[in-house]
Amino acid sequence: xxxxxxxxxxxxxxxxxxxxxxxxxxxxxxxxxxxxxxxxxxxxxxxxxxxxxxxxxxxxxxxxxxxxxxxxxxxxxxxxxxxxxxxxxxxxxxxxxxxxxxxxxxxxxxxxxxxxxxxxxxxxxxxxxxxxxxxxxxxxxxxxxxxxxxxxxxxxxxxxxxxxxxxxxxxxxxxxxxxxxxxxxxxxxxxxxxxxxxxxxxxxxxxxxxxxxxxxxxxxxxxxxxxxxxxxxxxxxxxxxxxxxxxxxxxxxxxxxxxxxxxxxxxxxxxxxxxxxxxxxxxxxxxxxxxxxxxxxxxxxxxxxxxxxxxxxxxxxxxxxxxxxxxxxxxxxxxxxxxxxxxxxxxxxxxxxxxxxxxxxxxxxxxxxxxxxxxxxxxxxxxxxxxxxxxxxxxxxxxxxxxxxxxxxxxxxxxxxxxxxxxxxxxxxxxxxxxxxxxxxxxxxxxxxxxxxxxxxxxxxxxxxxxxxxxxxxxxxxxxxxxxxxxxxxxxxxxxxxxxxxxxxxxxxxxxxxxxxxxxxxxxxxxxxxxxxxxxxxxxxxxxxxxxxxxxxxxxxxxxxxxxxxxxxxxxxxxxx
Numbered sequence: 001x002x003x004x005x006x007x008x009x010x011x012x013x014x015x016x017x018x019x020x021x022x023x024x025x026x027x028x029x030x031x032x033x034x035x036x037x038x039x040x041x042x043x044x045x046x047x048x049x050x051x052x053x054x055x056x057x058x059x060x061x062x063x064x065x066x067x068x069x070x071x072x073x074x075x076x077x078x079x080x081x082x083x084x085x086x087x088x089x090x091x092x093x094x095x096x097x098x099x100x101x102x103x104x105x106x107x108x109x110x111x112x113x114x115x116x117x118x119x120x121x122x123x124x125x126x127x128x129x130x131x132x133x134x135x136x137x138x139x140x141x142x143x144x145x146x147x148x149x150x151x152x153x154x155x156x157x158x159x160x161x162x163x164x165x166x167x168x169x170x171x172x173x174x175x176x177x178x179x180x181x182x183x184x185x186x187x188x189x190x191x192x193x194x195x196x197x198x199x200x201x202x203x204x205x206x207x208x209x210x211x212x213x214x215x216x217x218x219x220x221x222x223x224x225x226x227x228x229x230x231x232x233x234x235x236x237x238x239x240x241x242x243x244x245x246x247x248x249x250x251x252x253x254x255x256x257x258x259x260x261x262x263x264x265x266x267x268x269x270x271x272x273x274x275x276x277x278x279x280x281x282x283x284x285x286x287x288x289x290x291x292x293x294x295x296x297x298x299x300x301x302x303x304x305x306x307x308x309x310x311x312x313x314x315x316x317x318x319x320x321x322x323x324x325x326x327x328x329x330x331x332x333x334x335x336x337x338x339x340x341x342x343x344x345x346x347x348x349x350x351x352x353x354x355x356x357x358x359x360x361x362x363x364x365x366x367x368x369x370x371x372x373x374x375x376x377x378x379x380x381x382x383x384x385x386x387x388x389x390x391x392x393x394x395x396x397x398x399x400x401x402x403x404x405x406x407x408x409x410x411x412x413x414x415x416x417x418x419x420x421x422x423x424x425x426x427x428x429x430x431x432x433x434x435x436x437x438x439x440x441x442x443x444x445x446x447x448x449x450x451x452x453x454x455x456x457x458x459x460x461x462x463x464x465x466x467x468x469x470x471x472x473x474x475x476x477x478x479x480x481x482x483x484x485x486x487x488x489x490x491x492x493x494x495x496x497x498x499x500x501x502x503x504x505x506x507x508x509x510x511x512x513x514x515x516x517x518x519x520x521x522x523x524x525x526x527x528x529x530x531x532x533x534x535x536x537x538x539x540x541x542x543x544x545x546x547x548x549x550x551x552x553x554x555x556x557x558x559x560x561x562x563x564x565x566x567x568x569x570x571x572x573x574x575x576x577x
Contacts, residue, residue, distance in 0.1 A: 021066050021074045021119055023147050029059035036087060039128055040096070052140040055133040055224070062127045064147065066119040073118045073150035076127075080141055080229050081113035082134025082220065088117050088127050103220050103233055104134060114153065135222040136229060164208045171201050181385065185392075192253035199245025206239030223295035232297055237286060244282050247311060250341075251275045254315050257333055263325075264318055271314045278307040312345045500531065507534055522567060529563055536560070 027046035029039050032054075039059045046061045066072065078084045083102040090097045101115045119125045133141050175197045182190035205211060211234050222231035251271060255261060260268040281304050288296035316338065322330035508515065518533060519525065525533070528549075535545045542556040549556070 021064060021068075021072060021147060021149060023062055023145060024065040024124060025061070025063035026145060027061045028053065028143075029061070032057050032059070034059065036096070036128065036130075040087075043126075049143060052142055055136045055139050055141050057130060057132045058143070060129040060131060060143070060145070062129060062145065063124050064117070064119045064127060065124045066121055069121050071118055071121045073116055075114040075148050075150055075153040076117055076129070077114050077146045077148070078129055078131050079144040079146075080131065080133045080136065080222075082136075082222070082231075083132040084113065084115060085130040086115040086117060086127060087129070089125070102132070102134075103231065104218055114148075116150065133229075134220065134231075136224050139224045141224065141229060160208055164204060164210060167204055168201055171197050175201075185385075189253060189256050192249050192256060196246055196249035196253065199242040199249060202242035203239050203246060206235040206237075206242060209235050211235045211238055219290060221289055221295065223298060225298065230295065230298055232289060236297070237290060240282055240286055244279055247278060247308060248275060250315065250337075251311065254318065254333065254337075257329055258318060258322055258327070259329075260318055263322060263327065267314065267318050267321075271311065271318070274307055274311050274314060278304065278311060281307065309345055312341045316341060504534070511537070525566070528559075529566070532556075532559055532563055533567075536563075 026049050028049045029042075029046050031038070031045070034042075039061075043061060046059075049060065060078070062076070064074070076086065081102055083100070083104050086099045086101075087096050088099070089095075099115050102113055115129075117125075117127060129145075131143060175194060178190045178193050178197070181187075182194065205214070215234060217234065219234045219237060220231060221233075222229055224230075255268060255271075258264075260271070281300055285296040285300040285304065288294045316334075319330045319334045319337070323334060504515075514534070514537065515530065518530065531549065532545065535548060540548070542553045542560075546553045546556045549559075551559075
């Protein structure tokens, strides 16, 4: 299979040496509206073909001579090549046959403008051709005919076909492999390389005219200038759009691979501006050409190719600068892209000089550029893969360290949770203990209040006894003296010292530091004042205190006043102690 392209080259060389067919006469019919029967029956009216003819449809008569002893086929190409009808006499069928070709007509070959004819051996044959200038309606056009032996033409077509197919096969293999690598590493460098590969495959398909057979629709635009007819079709459109994809992919790949926004920000901005201008010119030129009557391709082609040259120069300059700065990826970038970019630059330079070059013959430069980039960039991709592997290993190490740190943090968190639980248990125990202490405090308060009530009741009893003894005082002098002694004893012992000691014991259980702090701050207090302070601390009323101390309520107020002066202003209730 791989020997077939080489065999096609050999056939083309042999055919070029063995060509024996030529056009011996070429004439034009004056009546452009005549039908084939009129033209065929009035051959005497044909005249010599002038250099320029009016745009429109014309009849040509070709006399083809064959000096070979064999009947050899040939391919006829007539310019303008929009629509060509070839009438050849079929001796076997005894009638004229018609073949149609051209840019406006679908064909099974990528070169739609060639018609196959066959001349008899050692003789001449007459053919009639009807040529149309297509979209060109006004002005004068130049008509040219080229007759090429079938072996030579088919050998060239085979070269074109196999070159295109091999290029697509190689690029397709690279596309699938790098698509697999992209899904593994998710690195944008490979994504941009996929854009370059896919656009490159579309580009070489367009410039080799294969979209004429792959798509059914026809999109032809043409204009007439001083140097002839310029035209574009769907092959040009797709080739231009794919060229945008190739250049944009190159720029994005270089920015990602060389880290231009961080390392060369100024050059990166210039490169972005040049790329945006190139895209704008290309897209706007195609829109104007295919959507309006303005053939923008003609006057934008030079500017577009100049921008391509500028972008390539910027890319190579950035790589050289970074390589001098000892940036390792720049070396691989230069190694992989220097030759393909130079080939693209050469192609752009040739197209800038002759914007209609690809309409004549498909150049081998695009195929060379695409294949060389695919092959040489493998080196850069291997280096990129190694770098990604190192980064992946480093990330795995970081993940391992983070896992260990997370385990340590998890252990610490577990200890913290246990400590929190222990503290909560202690707080719960203290809460229970506080509850018990509060309950005991409330019990002591109740008992203390009960003792105070008992003291009050006993004081009331003593007061009653005093009143009764007062009533017994009228029974004589001796009785009077005895009663006076009893009153004095009751008056002196009315404080109920035993009951006070019991009350003081319960009071200290509830307020353990009250008496100690009170005497520490006011050591000159009398026992009477100490008892009064304790009753005031319990918030007893003056009447209740009077009963406990066996004095009148007015005396309580007076005692409070004296205690207030002794303790100081605002400290009568002694709550601070």
